[in-house]
Amino acid sequence: TxxxxxxxxxxxxxxxxxxxxxxxxxxxxxxxxxxxxxxxxxxxxxxxxxxxxxxxxxxxKKEDKGYDLTGVVEEFMTLAGAFNLADFVPYLAPLDLQVCVLHLNLKLH
Known part of the structure; x- marks a missing residue:
């Protein structure tokens, strides 16, 4: 990606x-x-x-291939728009304290 x-x-x-x-x-x-x-x-x-x-x-057509990305798009939009502490304190990003990355990875896999 x-x-x-x-x-x-x-x-x-x-x-x-x-x-x-x-x-x-x-x-x-x-x-x-x-x-x-x-x-x-x-x-x-x-x-x-x-x-x-x-x-x-x-x-x-996505219907022909059997894919439904609606959930992934909705979750991504939610996570992208959510307040993320790491945006304001960059050195906390590797810790993923709010588990934003984990939530997104779980939805994608």
């Missing part, structure tokens, strides 16, 4: 991100025309999940 975040790799997925965002905006427009209520958090979560899935696994 470390190699997914190099500048060259991130730039190479620009078309993918544009396409996925275009689809998401189109679906929002369709919901607006139909006067449907929209759960924005759910839509953004699905957008992120779709982009990550295609970056990691490749093109195709």
């Amino acid at each position: 470390l190699h997914l975040l190099t500048l060259v790799k991130v730039a190479s997925f620009e078309d993918l991100r544009r396409a996925e965002i275009g689809v998401a905006v189109q679906r929002l427009a369709e919901s607006a025309v139909a006067h449907e209520a929209v759960d924005v958090a759910e839509r953004v979560g699905k957008l992120i999940e779709g982009i990550v899935f295609k970056m990691v696994v490749g093109d195709g």
